[in-house]
Amino acid sequence: MNKKLIGLSVALLVLTVLIGISVGSTKIPVQDVFSILSHKLLGTALSEGIEGKTVSIVWILRFPRVLLALIVGASLAVSGSSIQSVLKNPLASPYTLGVSAGASLGVVICIIFDLYIPYFGYMTLTTVGFLSGLVTVFLVLRFARKVDHGFTNQTIILSGMVLALFVNAVLTMITALSHQDLQRIVLWQMGTFSLKSWKYVYAILPFFVIGTLGTLRYAKELDALSFGEEQALTLGVDVEKVKKRLIIYSAVLTGSAVATSGTIGFVGLVAPHICRRVFGPKHSLLIPMSVIFGGVFMIVMDLIARTVIPPSELPVGAITALIGAPFFSMIFFSRRKK
């Protein structure tokens, strides 16, 4: 039964990608999309009657955009699944530890001062996002340990929230003072995949791969951690080390995602919940499924964002929250009633 579901999920992902590319101001038939992709990726012959312009739309505009939505959604979902189990809290999300606030601040500073790390080129922003996210998490953990020697998850979550609020306030001040870049920053913060080309895909891909594989490597430990840290310790898990690494991988995933497309909420909360309900809480399956459903969710949200009021584009971050909030309440509370 599980194998069938996994097969269906993969099929759903492929279908969503194809539809995501097909729908837009110029509608491109799905079979043409398929033909163009297989021409570009596998070198097969292009179907007759497909214009060069259509190939350009698919390959230069839509495919990288859909791919980017997929990767960002997957990154946030994987990070969410992991952080929820590490903190043993089903309401935690990749943003709980302040990663997104820190990443945002780092990225905004880069935008304002036009900073580029030499040799990193287009990977500057994702790298800065990851590093500043990591610094914030580090501060959150240091602070939590200082105020609470027991280092409980509640303290960690509260410290994360407090620091995130603080960093966000700094961010707002910097934004308000930088008249020139105000529009760019606000647009980026609202979260959008608009006008994102291949170089953004290349910039986030390594972070996504490292973060996801790194998290998946600790699937068994995450299972044990779901029962609490003491339990995990008595089962033989080196909790301190594992927790630290999982939080770093989560910062890798979230920081780079935020740097790419701004702070997009709810994906990291909703996708893990859906996956747990359908596939169970075992992380060896939950993590790969989070990749798929985080991706599907984000592609669909982006599709809605760019087609609902054409020709203007809504910020995808608003759409995820608009749809995510009621959707999440539905799953979360229906489960409680049972």
Added chain:
Amino acid sequence: MLKLNSVSVGYTSKMVVKDISFEVEQGQMICLIGPNGSGKTTLLKAIANIKEFEGDIKYNEVHINSMYRKEIGKIMAMITQNSHTYFPFSVFDTVMNGRYVYMDGLFKGPSKQDKVIVEQALERVGMLEFRKRNISTLSGGQLQRVHLAKLLAQEPEIILLDEPTNHLDLKYQIETLEFIKELTIKEHKISIVVLHDLNLVQRYADKVVMLSEGDDFLIGDTKDVLTNEKLNEFYHLDIKDWMVKTLEMWRK
């Protein structure tokens, strides 16, 4: 043999157990008793090496705090008081966690042997037919058996239990302790059990460590520790008198 040599454990501000030394041999069941706040659980956690302590705790002459966490996991297993989860794991997957220390290699799941061992463990506690059930749907007694199965799957030499009879009805309490006792004797395990119910201690313990609210403690064979005078001193209550009166009520 498990040996504690002048072990102290507690919190930064205050040690709750001071300078305690005792030994437990294979095949022995030792109970930790004492009033609330006397440090029973804290001492148990020190033995499990999940709480820092001063002094030496050695198993077969090796310091346990010099071992890797995974090595400790192969030697000791513990049922803690709160090991609930919000996430809907199945009974089988919960017990599979007990095999963690034996699963080596990156990205590698359980082997065939792991699965067989988990099924055997579930069989032994009578929970095999529940293997696919979500643990959040189980009763307290069933859940306790799942935890016991997890402990069996871990194949430990030392069994640590923190109030394993909590929230269980009397039948399950007795069943649980009978099970542990048999396991201890037949498979030469060491078991260390924190218990509140002195009747159960009287029945099942080979040795007792009684802790007081202060730094005082008493160690010895069950019959030597559970005396009227000592219980009065540690619990500030004439427990034996109370028990005997209850027994008389039962007899009527």
